Amino acid sequence: xxxxxxxxxxxxxxxxxxxxxxxxxxxxxxxxxxxxxxxxxxxxxxxxxxxxxxxxxxxxxxxxxxxxxxxxxxxxxxxxxxxxxxxxxxxxxxxxxxxxxxxxxxxxxxxxxxxxxxxxxxxxxxxxxxxxxxxxxxxxxxxxxxxxxxxxxxxxxxxxxxxxxxxxxxxxxxxxxxxxxxxxxxxxxxxxxxxxxxxxxxxxxxx
Numbered sequence: 001x002x003x004x005x006x007x008x009x010x011x012x013x014x015x016x017x018x019x020x021x022x023x024x025x026x027x028x029x030x031x032x033x034x035x036x037x038x039x040x041x042x043x044x045x046x047x048x049x050x051x052x053x054x055x056x057x058x059x060x061x062x063x064x065x066x067x068x069x070x071x072x073x074x075x076x077x078x079x080x081x082x083x084x085x086x087x088x089x090x091x092x093x094x095x096x097x098x099x100x101x102x103x104x105x106x107x108x109x110x111x112x113x114x115x116x117x118x119x120x121x122x123x124x125x126x127x128x129x130x131x132x133x134x135x136x137x138x139x140x141x142x143x144x145x146x147x148x149x150x151x152x153x154x155x156x157x158x159x160x161x162x163x164x165x166x167x168x169x170x171x172x173x174x175x176x177x178x179x180x181x182x183x184x185x186x187x188x189x190x191x192x193x194x195x196x197x198x199x200x201x202x203x204x205x206x207x
Contacts (some may be wrong), residue, residue, distance in 0.1 A: 003007065005032040008026075011042040023051040023155035028059030029144045036063050046131040047071040052154035056147040059180045060085045069109035072152050074164045078143065094118055094129065103125055105161040112148070119168040128157055128165040132172040136179040141188025146171040149195070 004106025006020075025046055033039050044067050045052055052072040055064070060081040073087065083089040086104050090097045099122050100201060105112045114120045119130040149167035157163050177197060178190035 006038045007033050007035050007203065011038040011045075014042065014138070015045050018046070019051070022046075022049070022051050022066070024054070024151045026056065026106045026147045026151035028055055028057035029060065029147060031058050033058050035059075036061070039064060043067055047073065050097035052151070052158060052160070054147045054150040054154065056143065057081070062087065065108050067198075070157060072113045072154065072160055074113060074160050076115060076147050076164075077098070077145065077194060078115045080112055090114060094120070098122070098129060099128060111164050113146070113164045113168060115146065119172070121164045121168055123161040126161050128161070128168070130165070130168045130172055134172070134175045134179055136182075136184045136186045137172075137175045137190060141184060142175060142191055145174075145188050145191045154184060170198050171196060
């Protein structure tokens with residue numbers, strides 16, 4: 001980030017440094033956004049350049065929703081961020097969580113990846129459920145790794161629901177490997193260390 005906070009000036013500086021052939025970007029993790037117009041400017045400008053976008057953390061706010069429909073955008077909220085964005089706290093019931101994710105994904109024409117012990121991913125038409133049930137992954141930073149995976153996969157695959165579902169799977173498998181090796185006390189970097197091992201057999205399948 002060119003400044004400590006996302007102001008309109010910072011957004012313009014960042015956009016000025018963005019290459020014309022940028023495939024994807026992820027926005028929000030660890031980012032202070034004192035000016036909502038700055039986030040609107042950044043998202044609208046990147047989306048107009050056909051950049052595929054992953055929004056997480058502080059970028060998950062209700063005022064950004066009108067600028068997202070029909071764009072290649074994935075939202076990756078946990079339950080609290082989901083409530084902040086859509087106004088409703090997801091239930092602990094997987095059936096109810098799935099229904100609410102499908103409802104808002106369809107209503108806003110976006111792909112939503114609701115994080116939890118079981119991830120729910122939907123674009124309103126297709127839905128995937130990924131049960132992880134890993135106590136170790138409640139540690140901070142694992143969601144940031146997930147957002148990076150979404151952005152990385154979107155750079156290769158324009159299909160947001162496929163990229164989000166694959167990112168959820170890879171993140172969960174990397175967490176499972178990290179927990180098996182390190183026990184319940186893992187760090188987000190432990191997930192990153194295991195991503196190549198998860199990706200290797202997938203690469204063989206997709207090539």
